[in-house]
Amino acid sequence: MAFRTARNLAYFSNYIRNYSTNGPLVNVTVNEKSGFATATLQRPSVNSLNLELLTEISHTLQQLEKNKCRGLILTSASNKVFSAGLDLFELHKPNADKIKQMWSTLQEVWIKLYGSSYPTVAVVNGHAPAGGCMLALSCEYRVMLNNFIIGLNEAQIGFSAPMWLIDGMRNTIGSRQAEFALTAGTLFKTEEALKIGLVDEVAQSKEEAIEKAEKFLNKFAKIPPHARSMTKAALRGANIQALVRNKDEEVRSYVDFVTDSQFQDSLGEFIELNLKQKLSK
Numbered sequence: 091m092a093f094r095t096a097r098n099l100a101y102f103s104n105y106i107r108n109y110s111t112n113g114p115l116v117n118v119t120v121n122e123k124s125g126f127a128t129a130t131l132q133r134p135s136v137n138s139l140n141l142e143l144l145t146e147i148s149h150t151l152q153q154l155e156k157n158k159c160r161g162l163i164l165t166s167a168s169n170k171v172f173s174a175g176l177d178l179f180e181l182h183k184p185n186a187d188k189i190k191q192m193w194s195t196l197q198e199v200w201i202k203l204y205g206s207s208y209p210t211v212a213v214v215n216g217h218a219p220a221g222g223c224m225l226a227l228s229c230e231y232r233v234m235l236n237n238f239i240i241g242l243n244e245a246q247i248g249f250s251a252p253m254w255l256i257d258g259m260r261n262t263i264g265s266r267q268a269e270f271a272l273t274a275g276t277l278f279k280t281e282e283a284l285k286i287g288l289v290d291e292v293a294q295s296k297e298e299a300i301e302k303a304e305k306f307l308n309k310f311a312k313i314p315p316h317a318r319s320m321t322k323a324a325l326r327g328a329n330i331q332a333l334v335r336n337k338d339e340e341v342r343s344y345v346d347f348v349t350d351s352q353f354q355d356s357l358g359e360f361i362e363l364n365l366k367q368k369l370s371k
């Protein structure tokens with residue numbers, strides 16, 4: 091049963107209210123009429139993805155799947171940043187166990203969002219570098235506001251995006267554009283992102299973006315949900331299975347990579363050069 095019925099809506103809202111003891115990092119509302127859920131990321135100030143936020147996103151996606159969500163709009167409470175990607179301060183001189191959990195939860199988020207049975211739209215109402223772009227890419231449709239940047243800038247920071255994320259980029263903008271974008275770690279302005287197909291539509295305000303997102307979700311009103319989700323699984327399943335098979339091995343490589351002193355040095359330099367907040371010496 092979908093949670094558009096009042097009883098399930100109440101259950102879901104209650105779940106969300108009770109979920110986090112520190113106050114929710116993801117606010118979920120459900121439009122009673124359309125049945126569409128809006129998940130708003132609200133970790134101050136830039137929705138950088140630490141273990142707590144990733145865990146909450148992952149639980150939210152699980153609940154949406156369980157409650158047979160009719161469509162999801164993913165957006166940000168900030169009017170400047172959709173998500174700044176992984177929390178770079180948590181990657182600096184990290185506790186190995188914590189970053190192991192962090193990467194594993196990031197993989198879970200990708201699997202659940204990229205593979206969701208329900209349709210998904212990212213309303214990209216702010217900058218979306220690296221992990222921010224990952225969240226947007228795992229949705230089926232992207233509506234972005236003007237004058238922001240989006241892209242996978244991992245190469246600029248000193249590493250390669252993982253294979254599943256490369257697949258997501260390739261499936262969205264094609265192999266040729268993906269090779270250019272990933273090898274240079276390009277961050278695209280909204281209009282450039284529209285030209286290469288990294289975003290589908292541009293909006294001038296968040297309200298307009300939400301309208302466009304709902305219009306996209308409404309396209310599926312007359313399509314049998316199981317036929318839609320089977321088709322999505324057929325299109326995306328091989329990429330998801332490849333990650334599932336390689337999940338543990340990838341976590342091990344990631345922990346080795348991130349704890350290596352060479353990566354730590356280049357991350358330290360990146361933070362000092364690019365972020366306002368500096369590392370404590």
Ligand SMILES: CCCCCCCCCC/C=C/CC(=O)SCCNC(=O)CCNC(=O)[C@H](O)C(C)(C)COP(=O)(O)OP(=O)(O)OC[C@H]1O[C@@H](n2cnc3c(N)ncnc32)[C@H](O)[C@@H]1OP(=O)(O)O
Pocket residue numbers: 135136138170171173174175176177178179217219220221222243244247249250251252340341343344347348364365366367
């Ligand atoms: C086989 C498997 C192995 C694979 C191995 C791969 C290894 C993978 C490594 C990890 C993968 C990472 C993917 C990522 O997501 S890395 C994150 C990359 N993110 C960025 O490059 C974004 C950096 N930030 C910015 O460019 C800008 O901040 C912004 C997002 C464009 C916003 O600009 P704006 O001018 O509006 O804001 P400020 O720059 O003033 O920032 C506001 C405050 O936010 C703090 N901040 C920003 N970004 C981050 C971040 N990513 N993590 C933590 N904190 C961040 C910034 O310091 C400011 O803090 P303050 O308010 O306290 O001053």
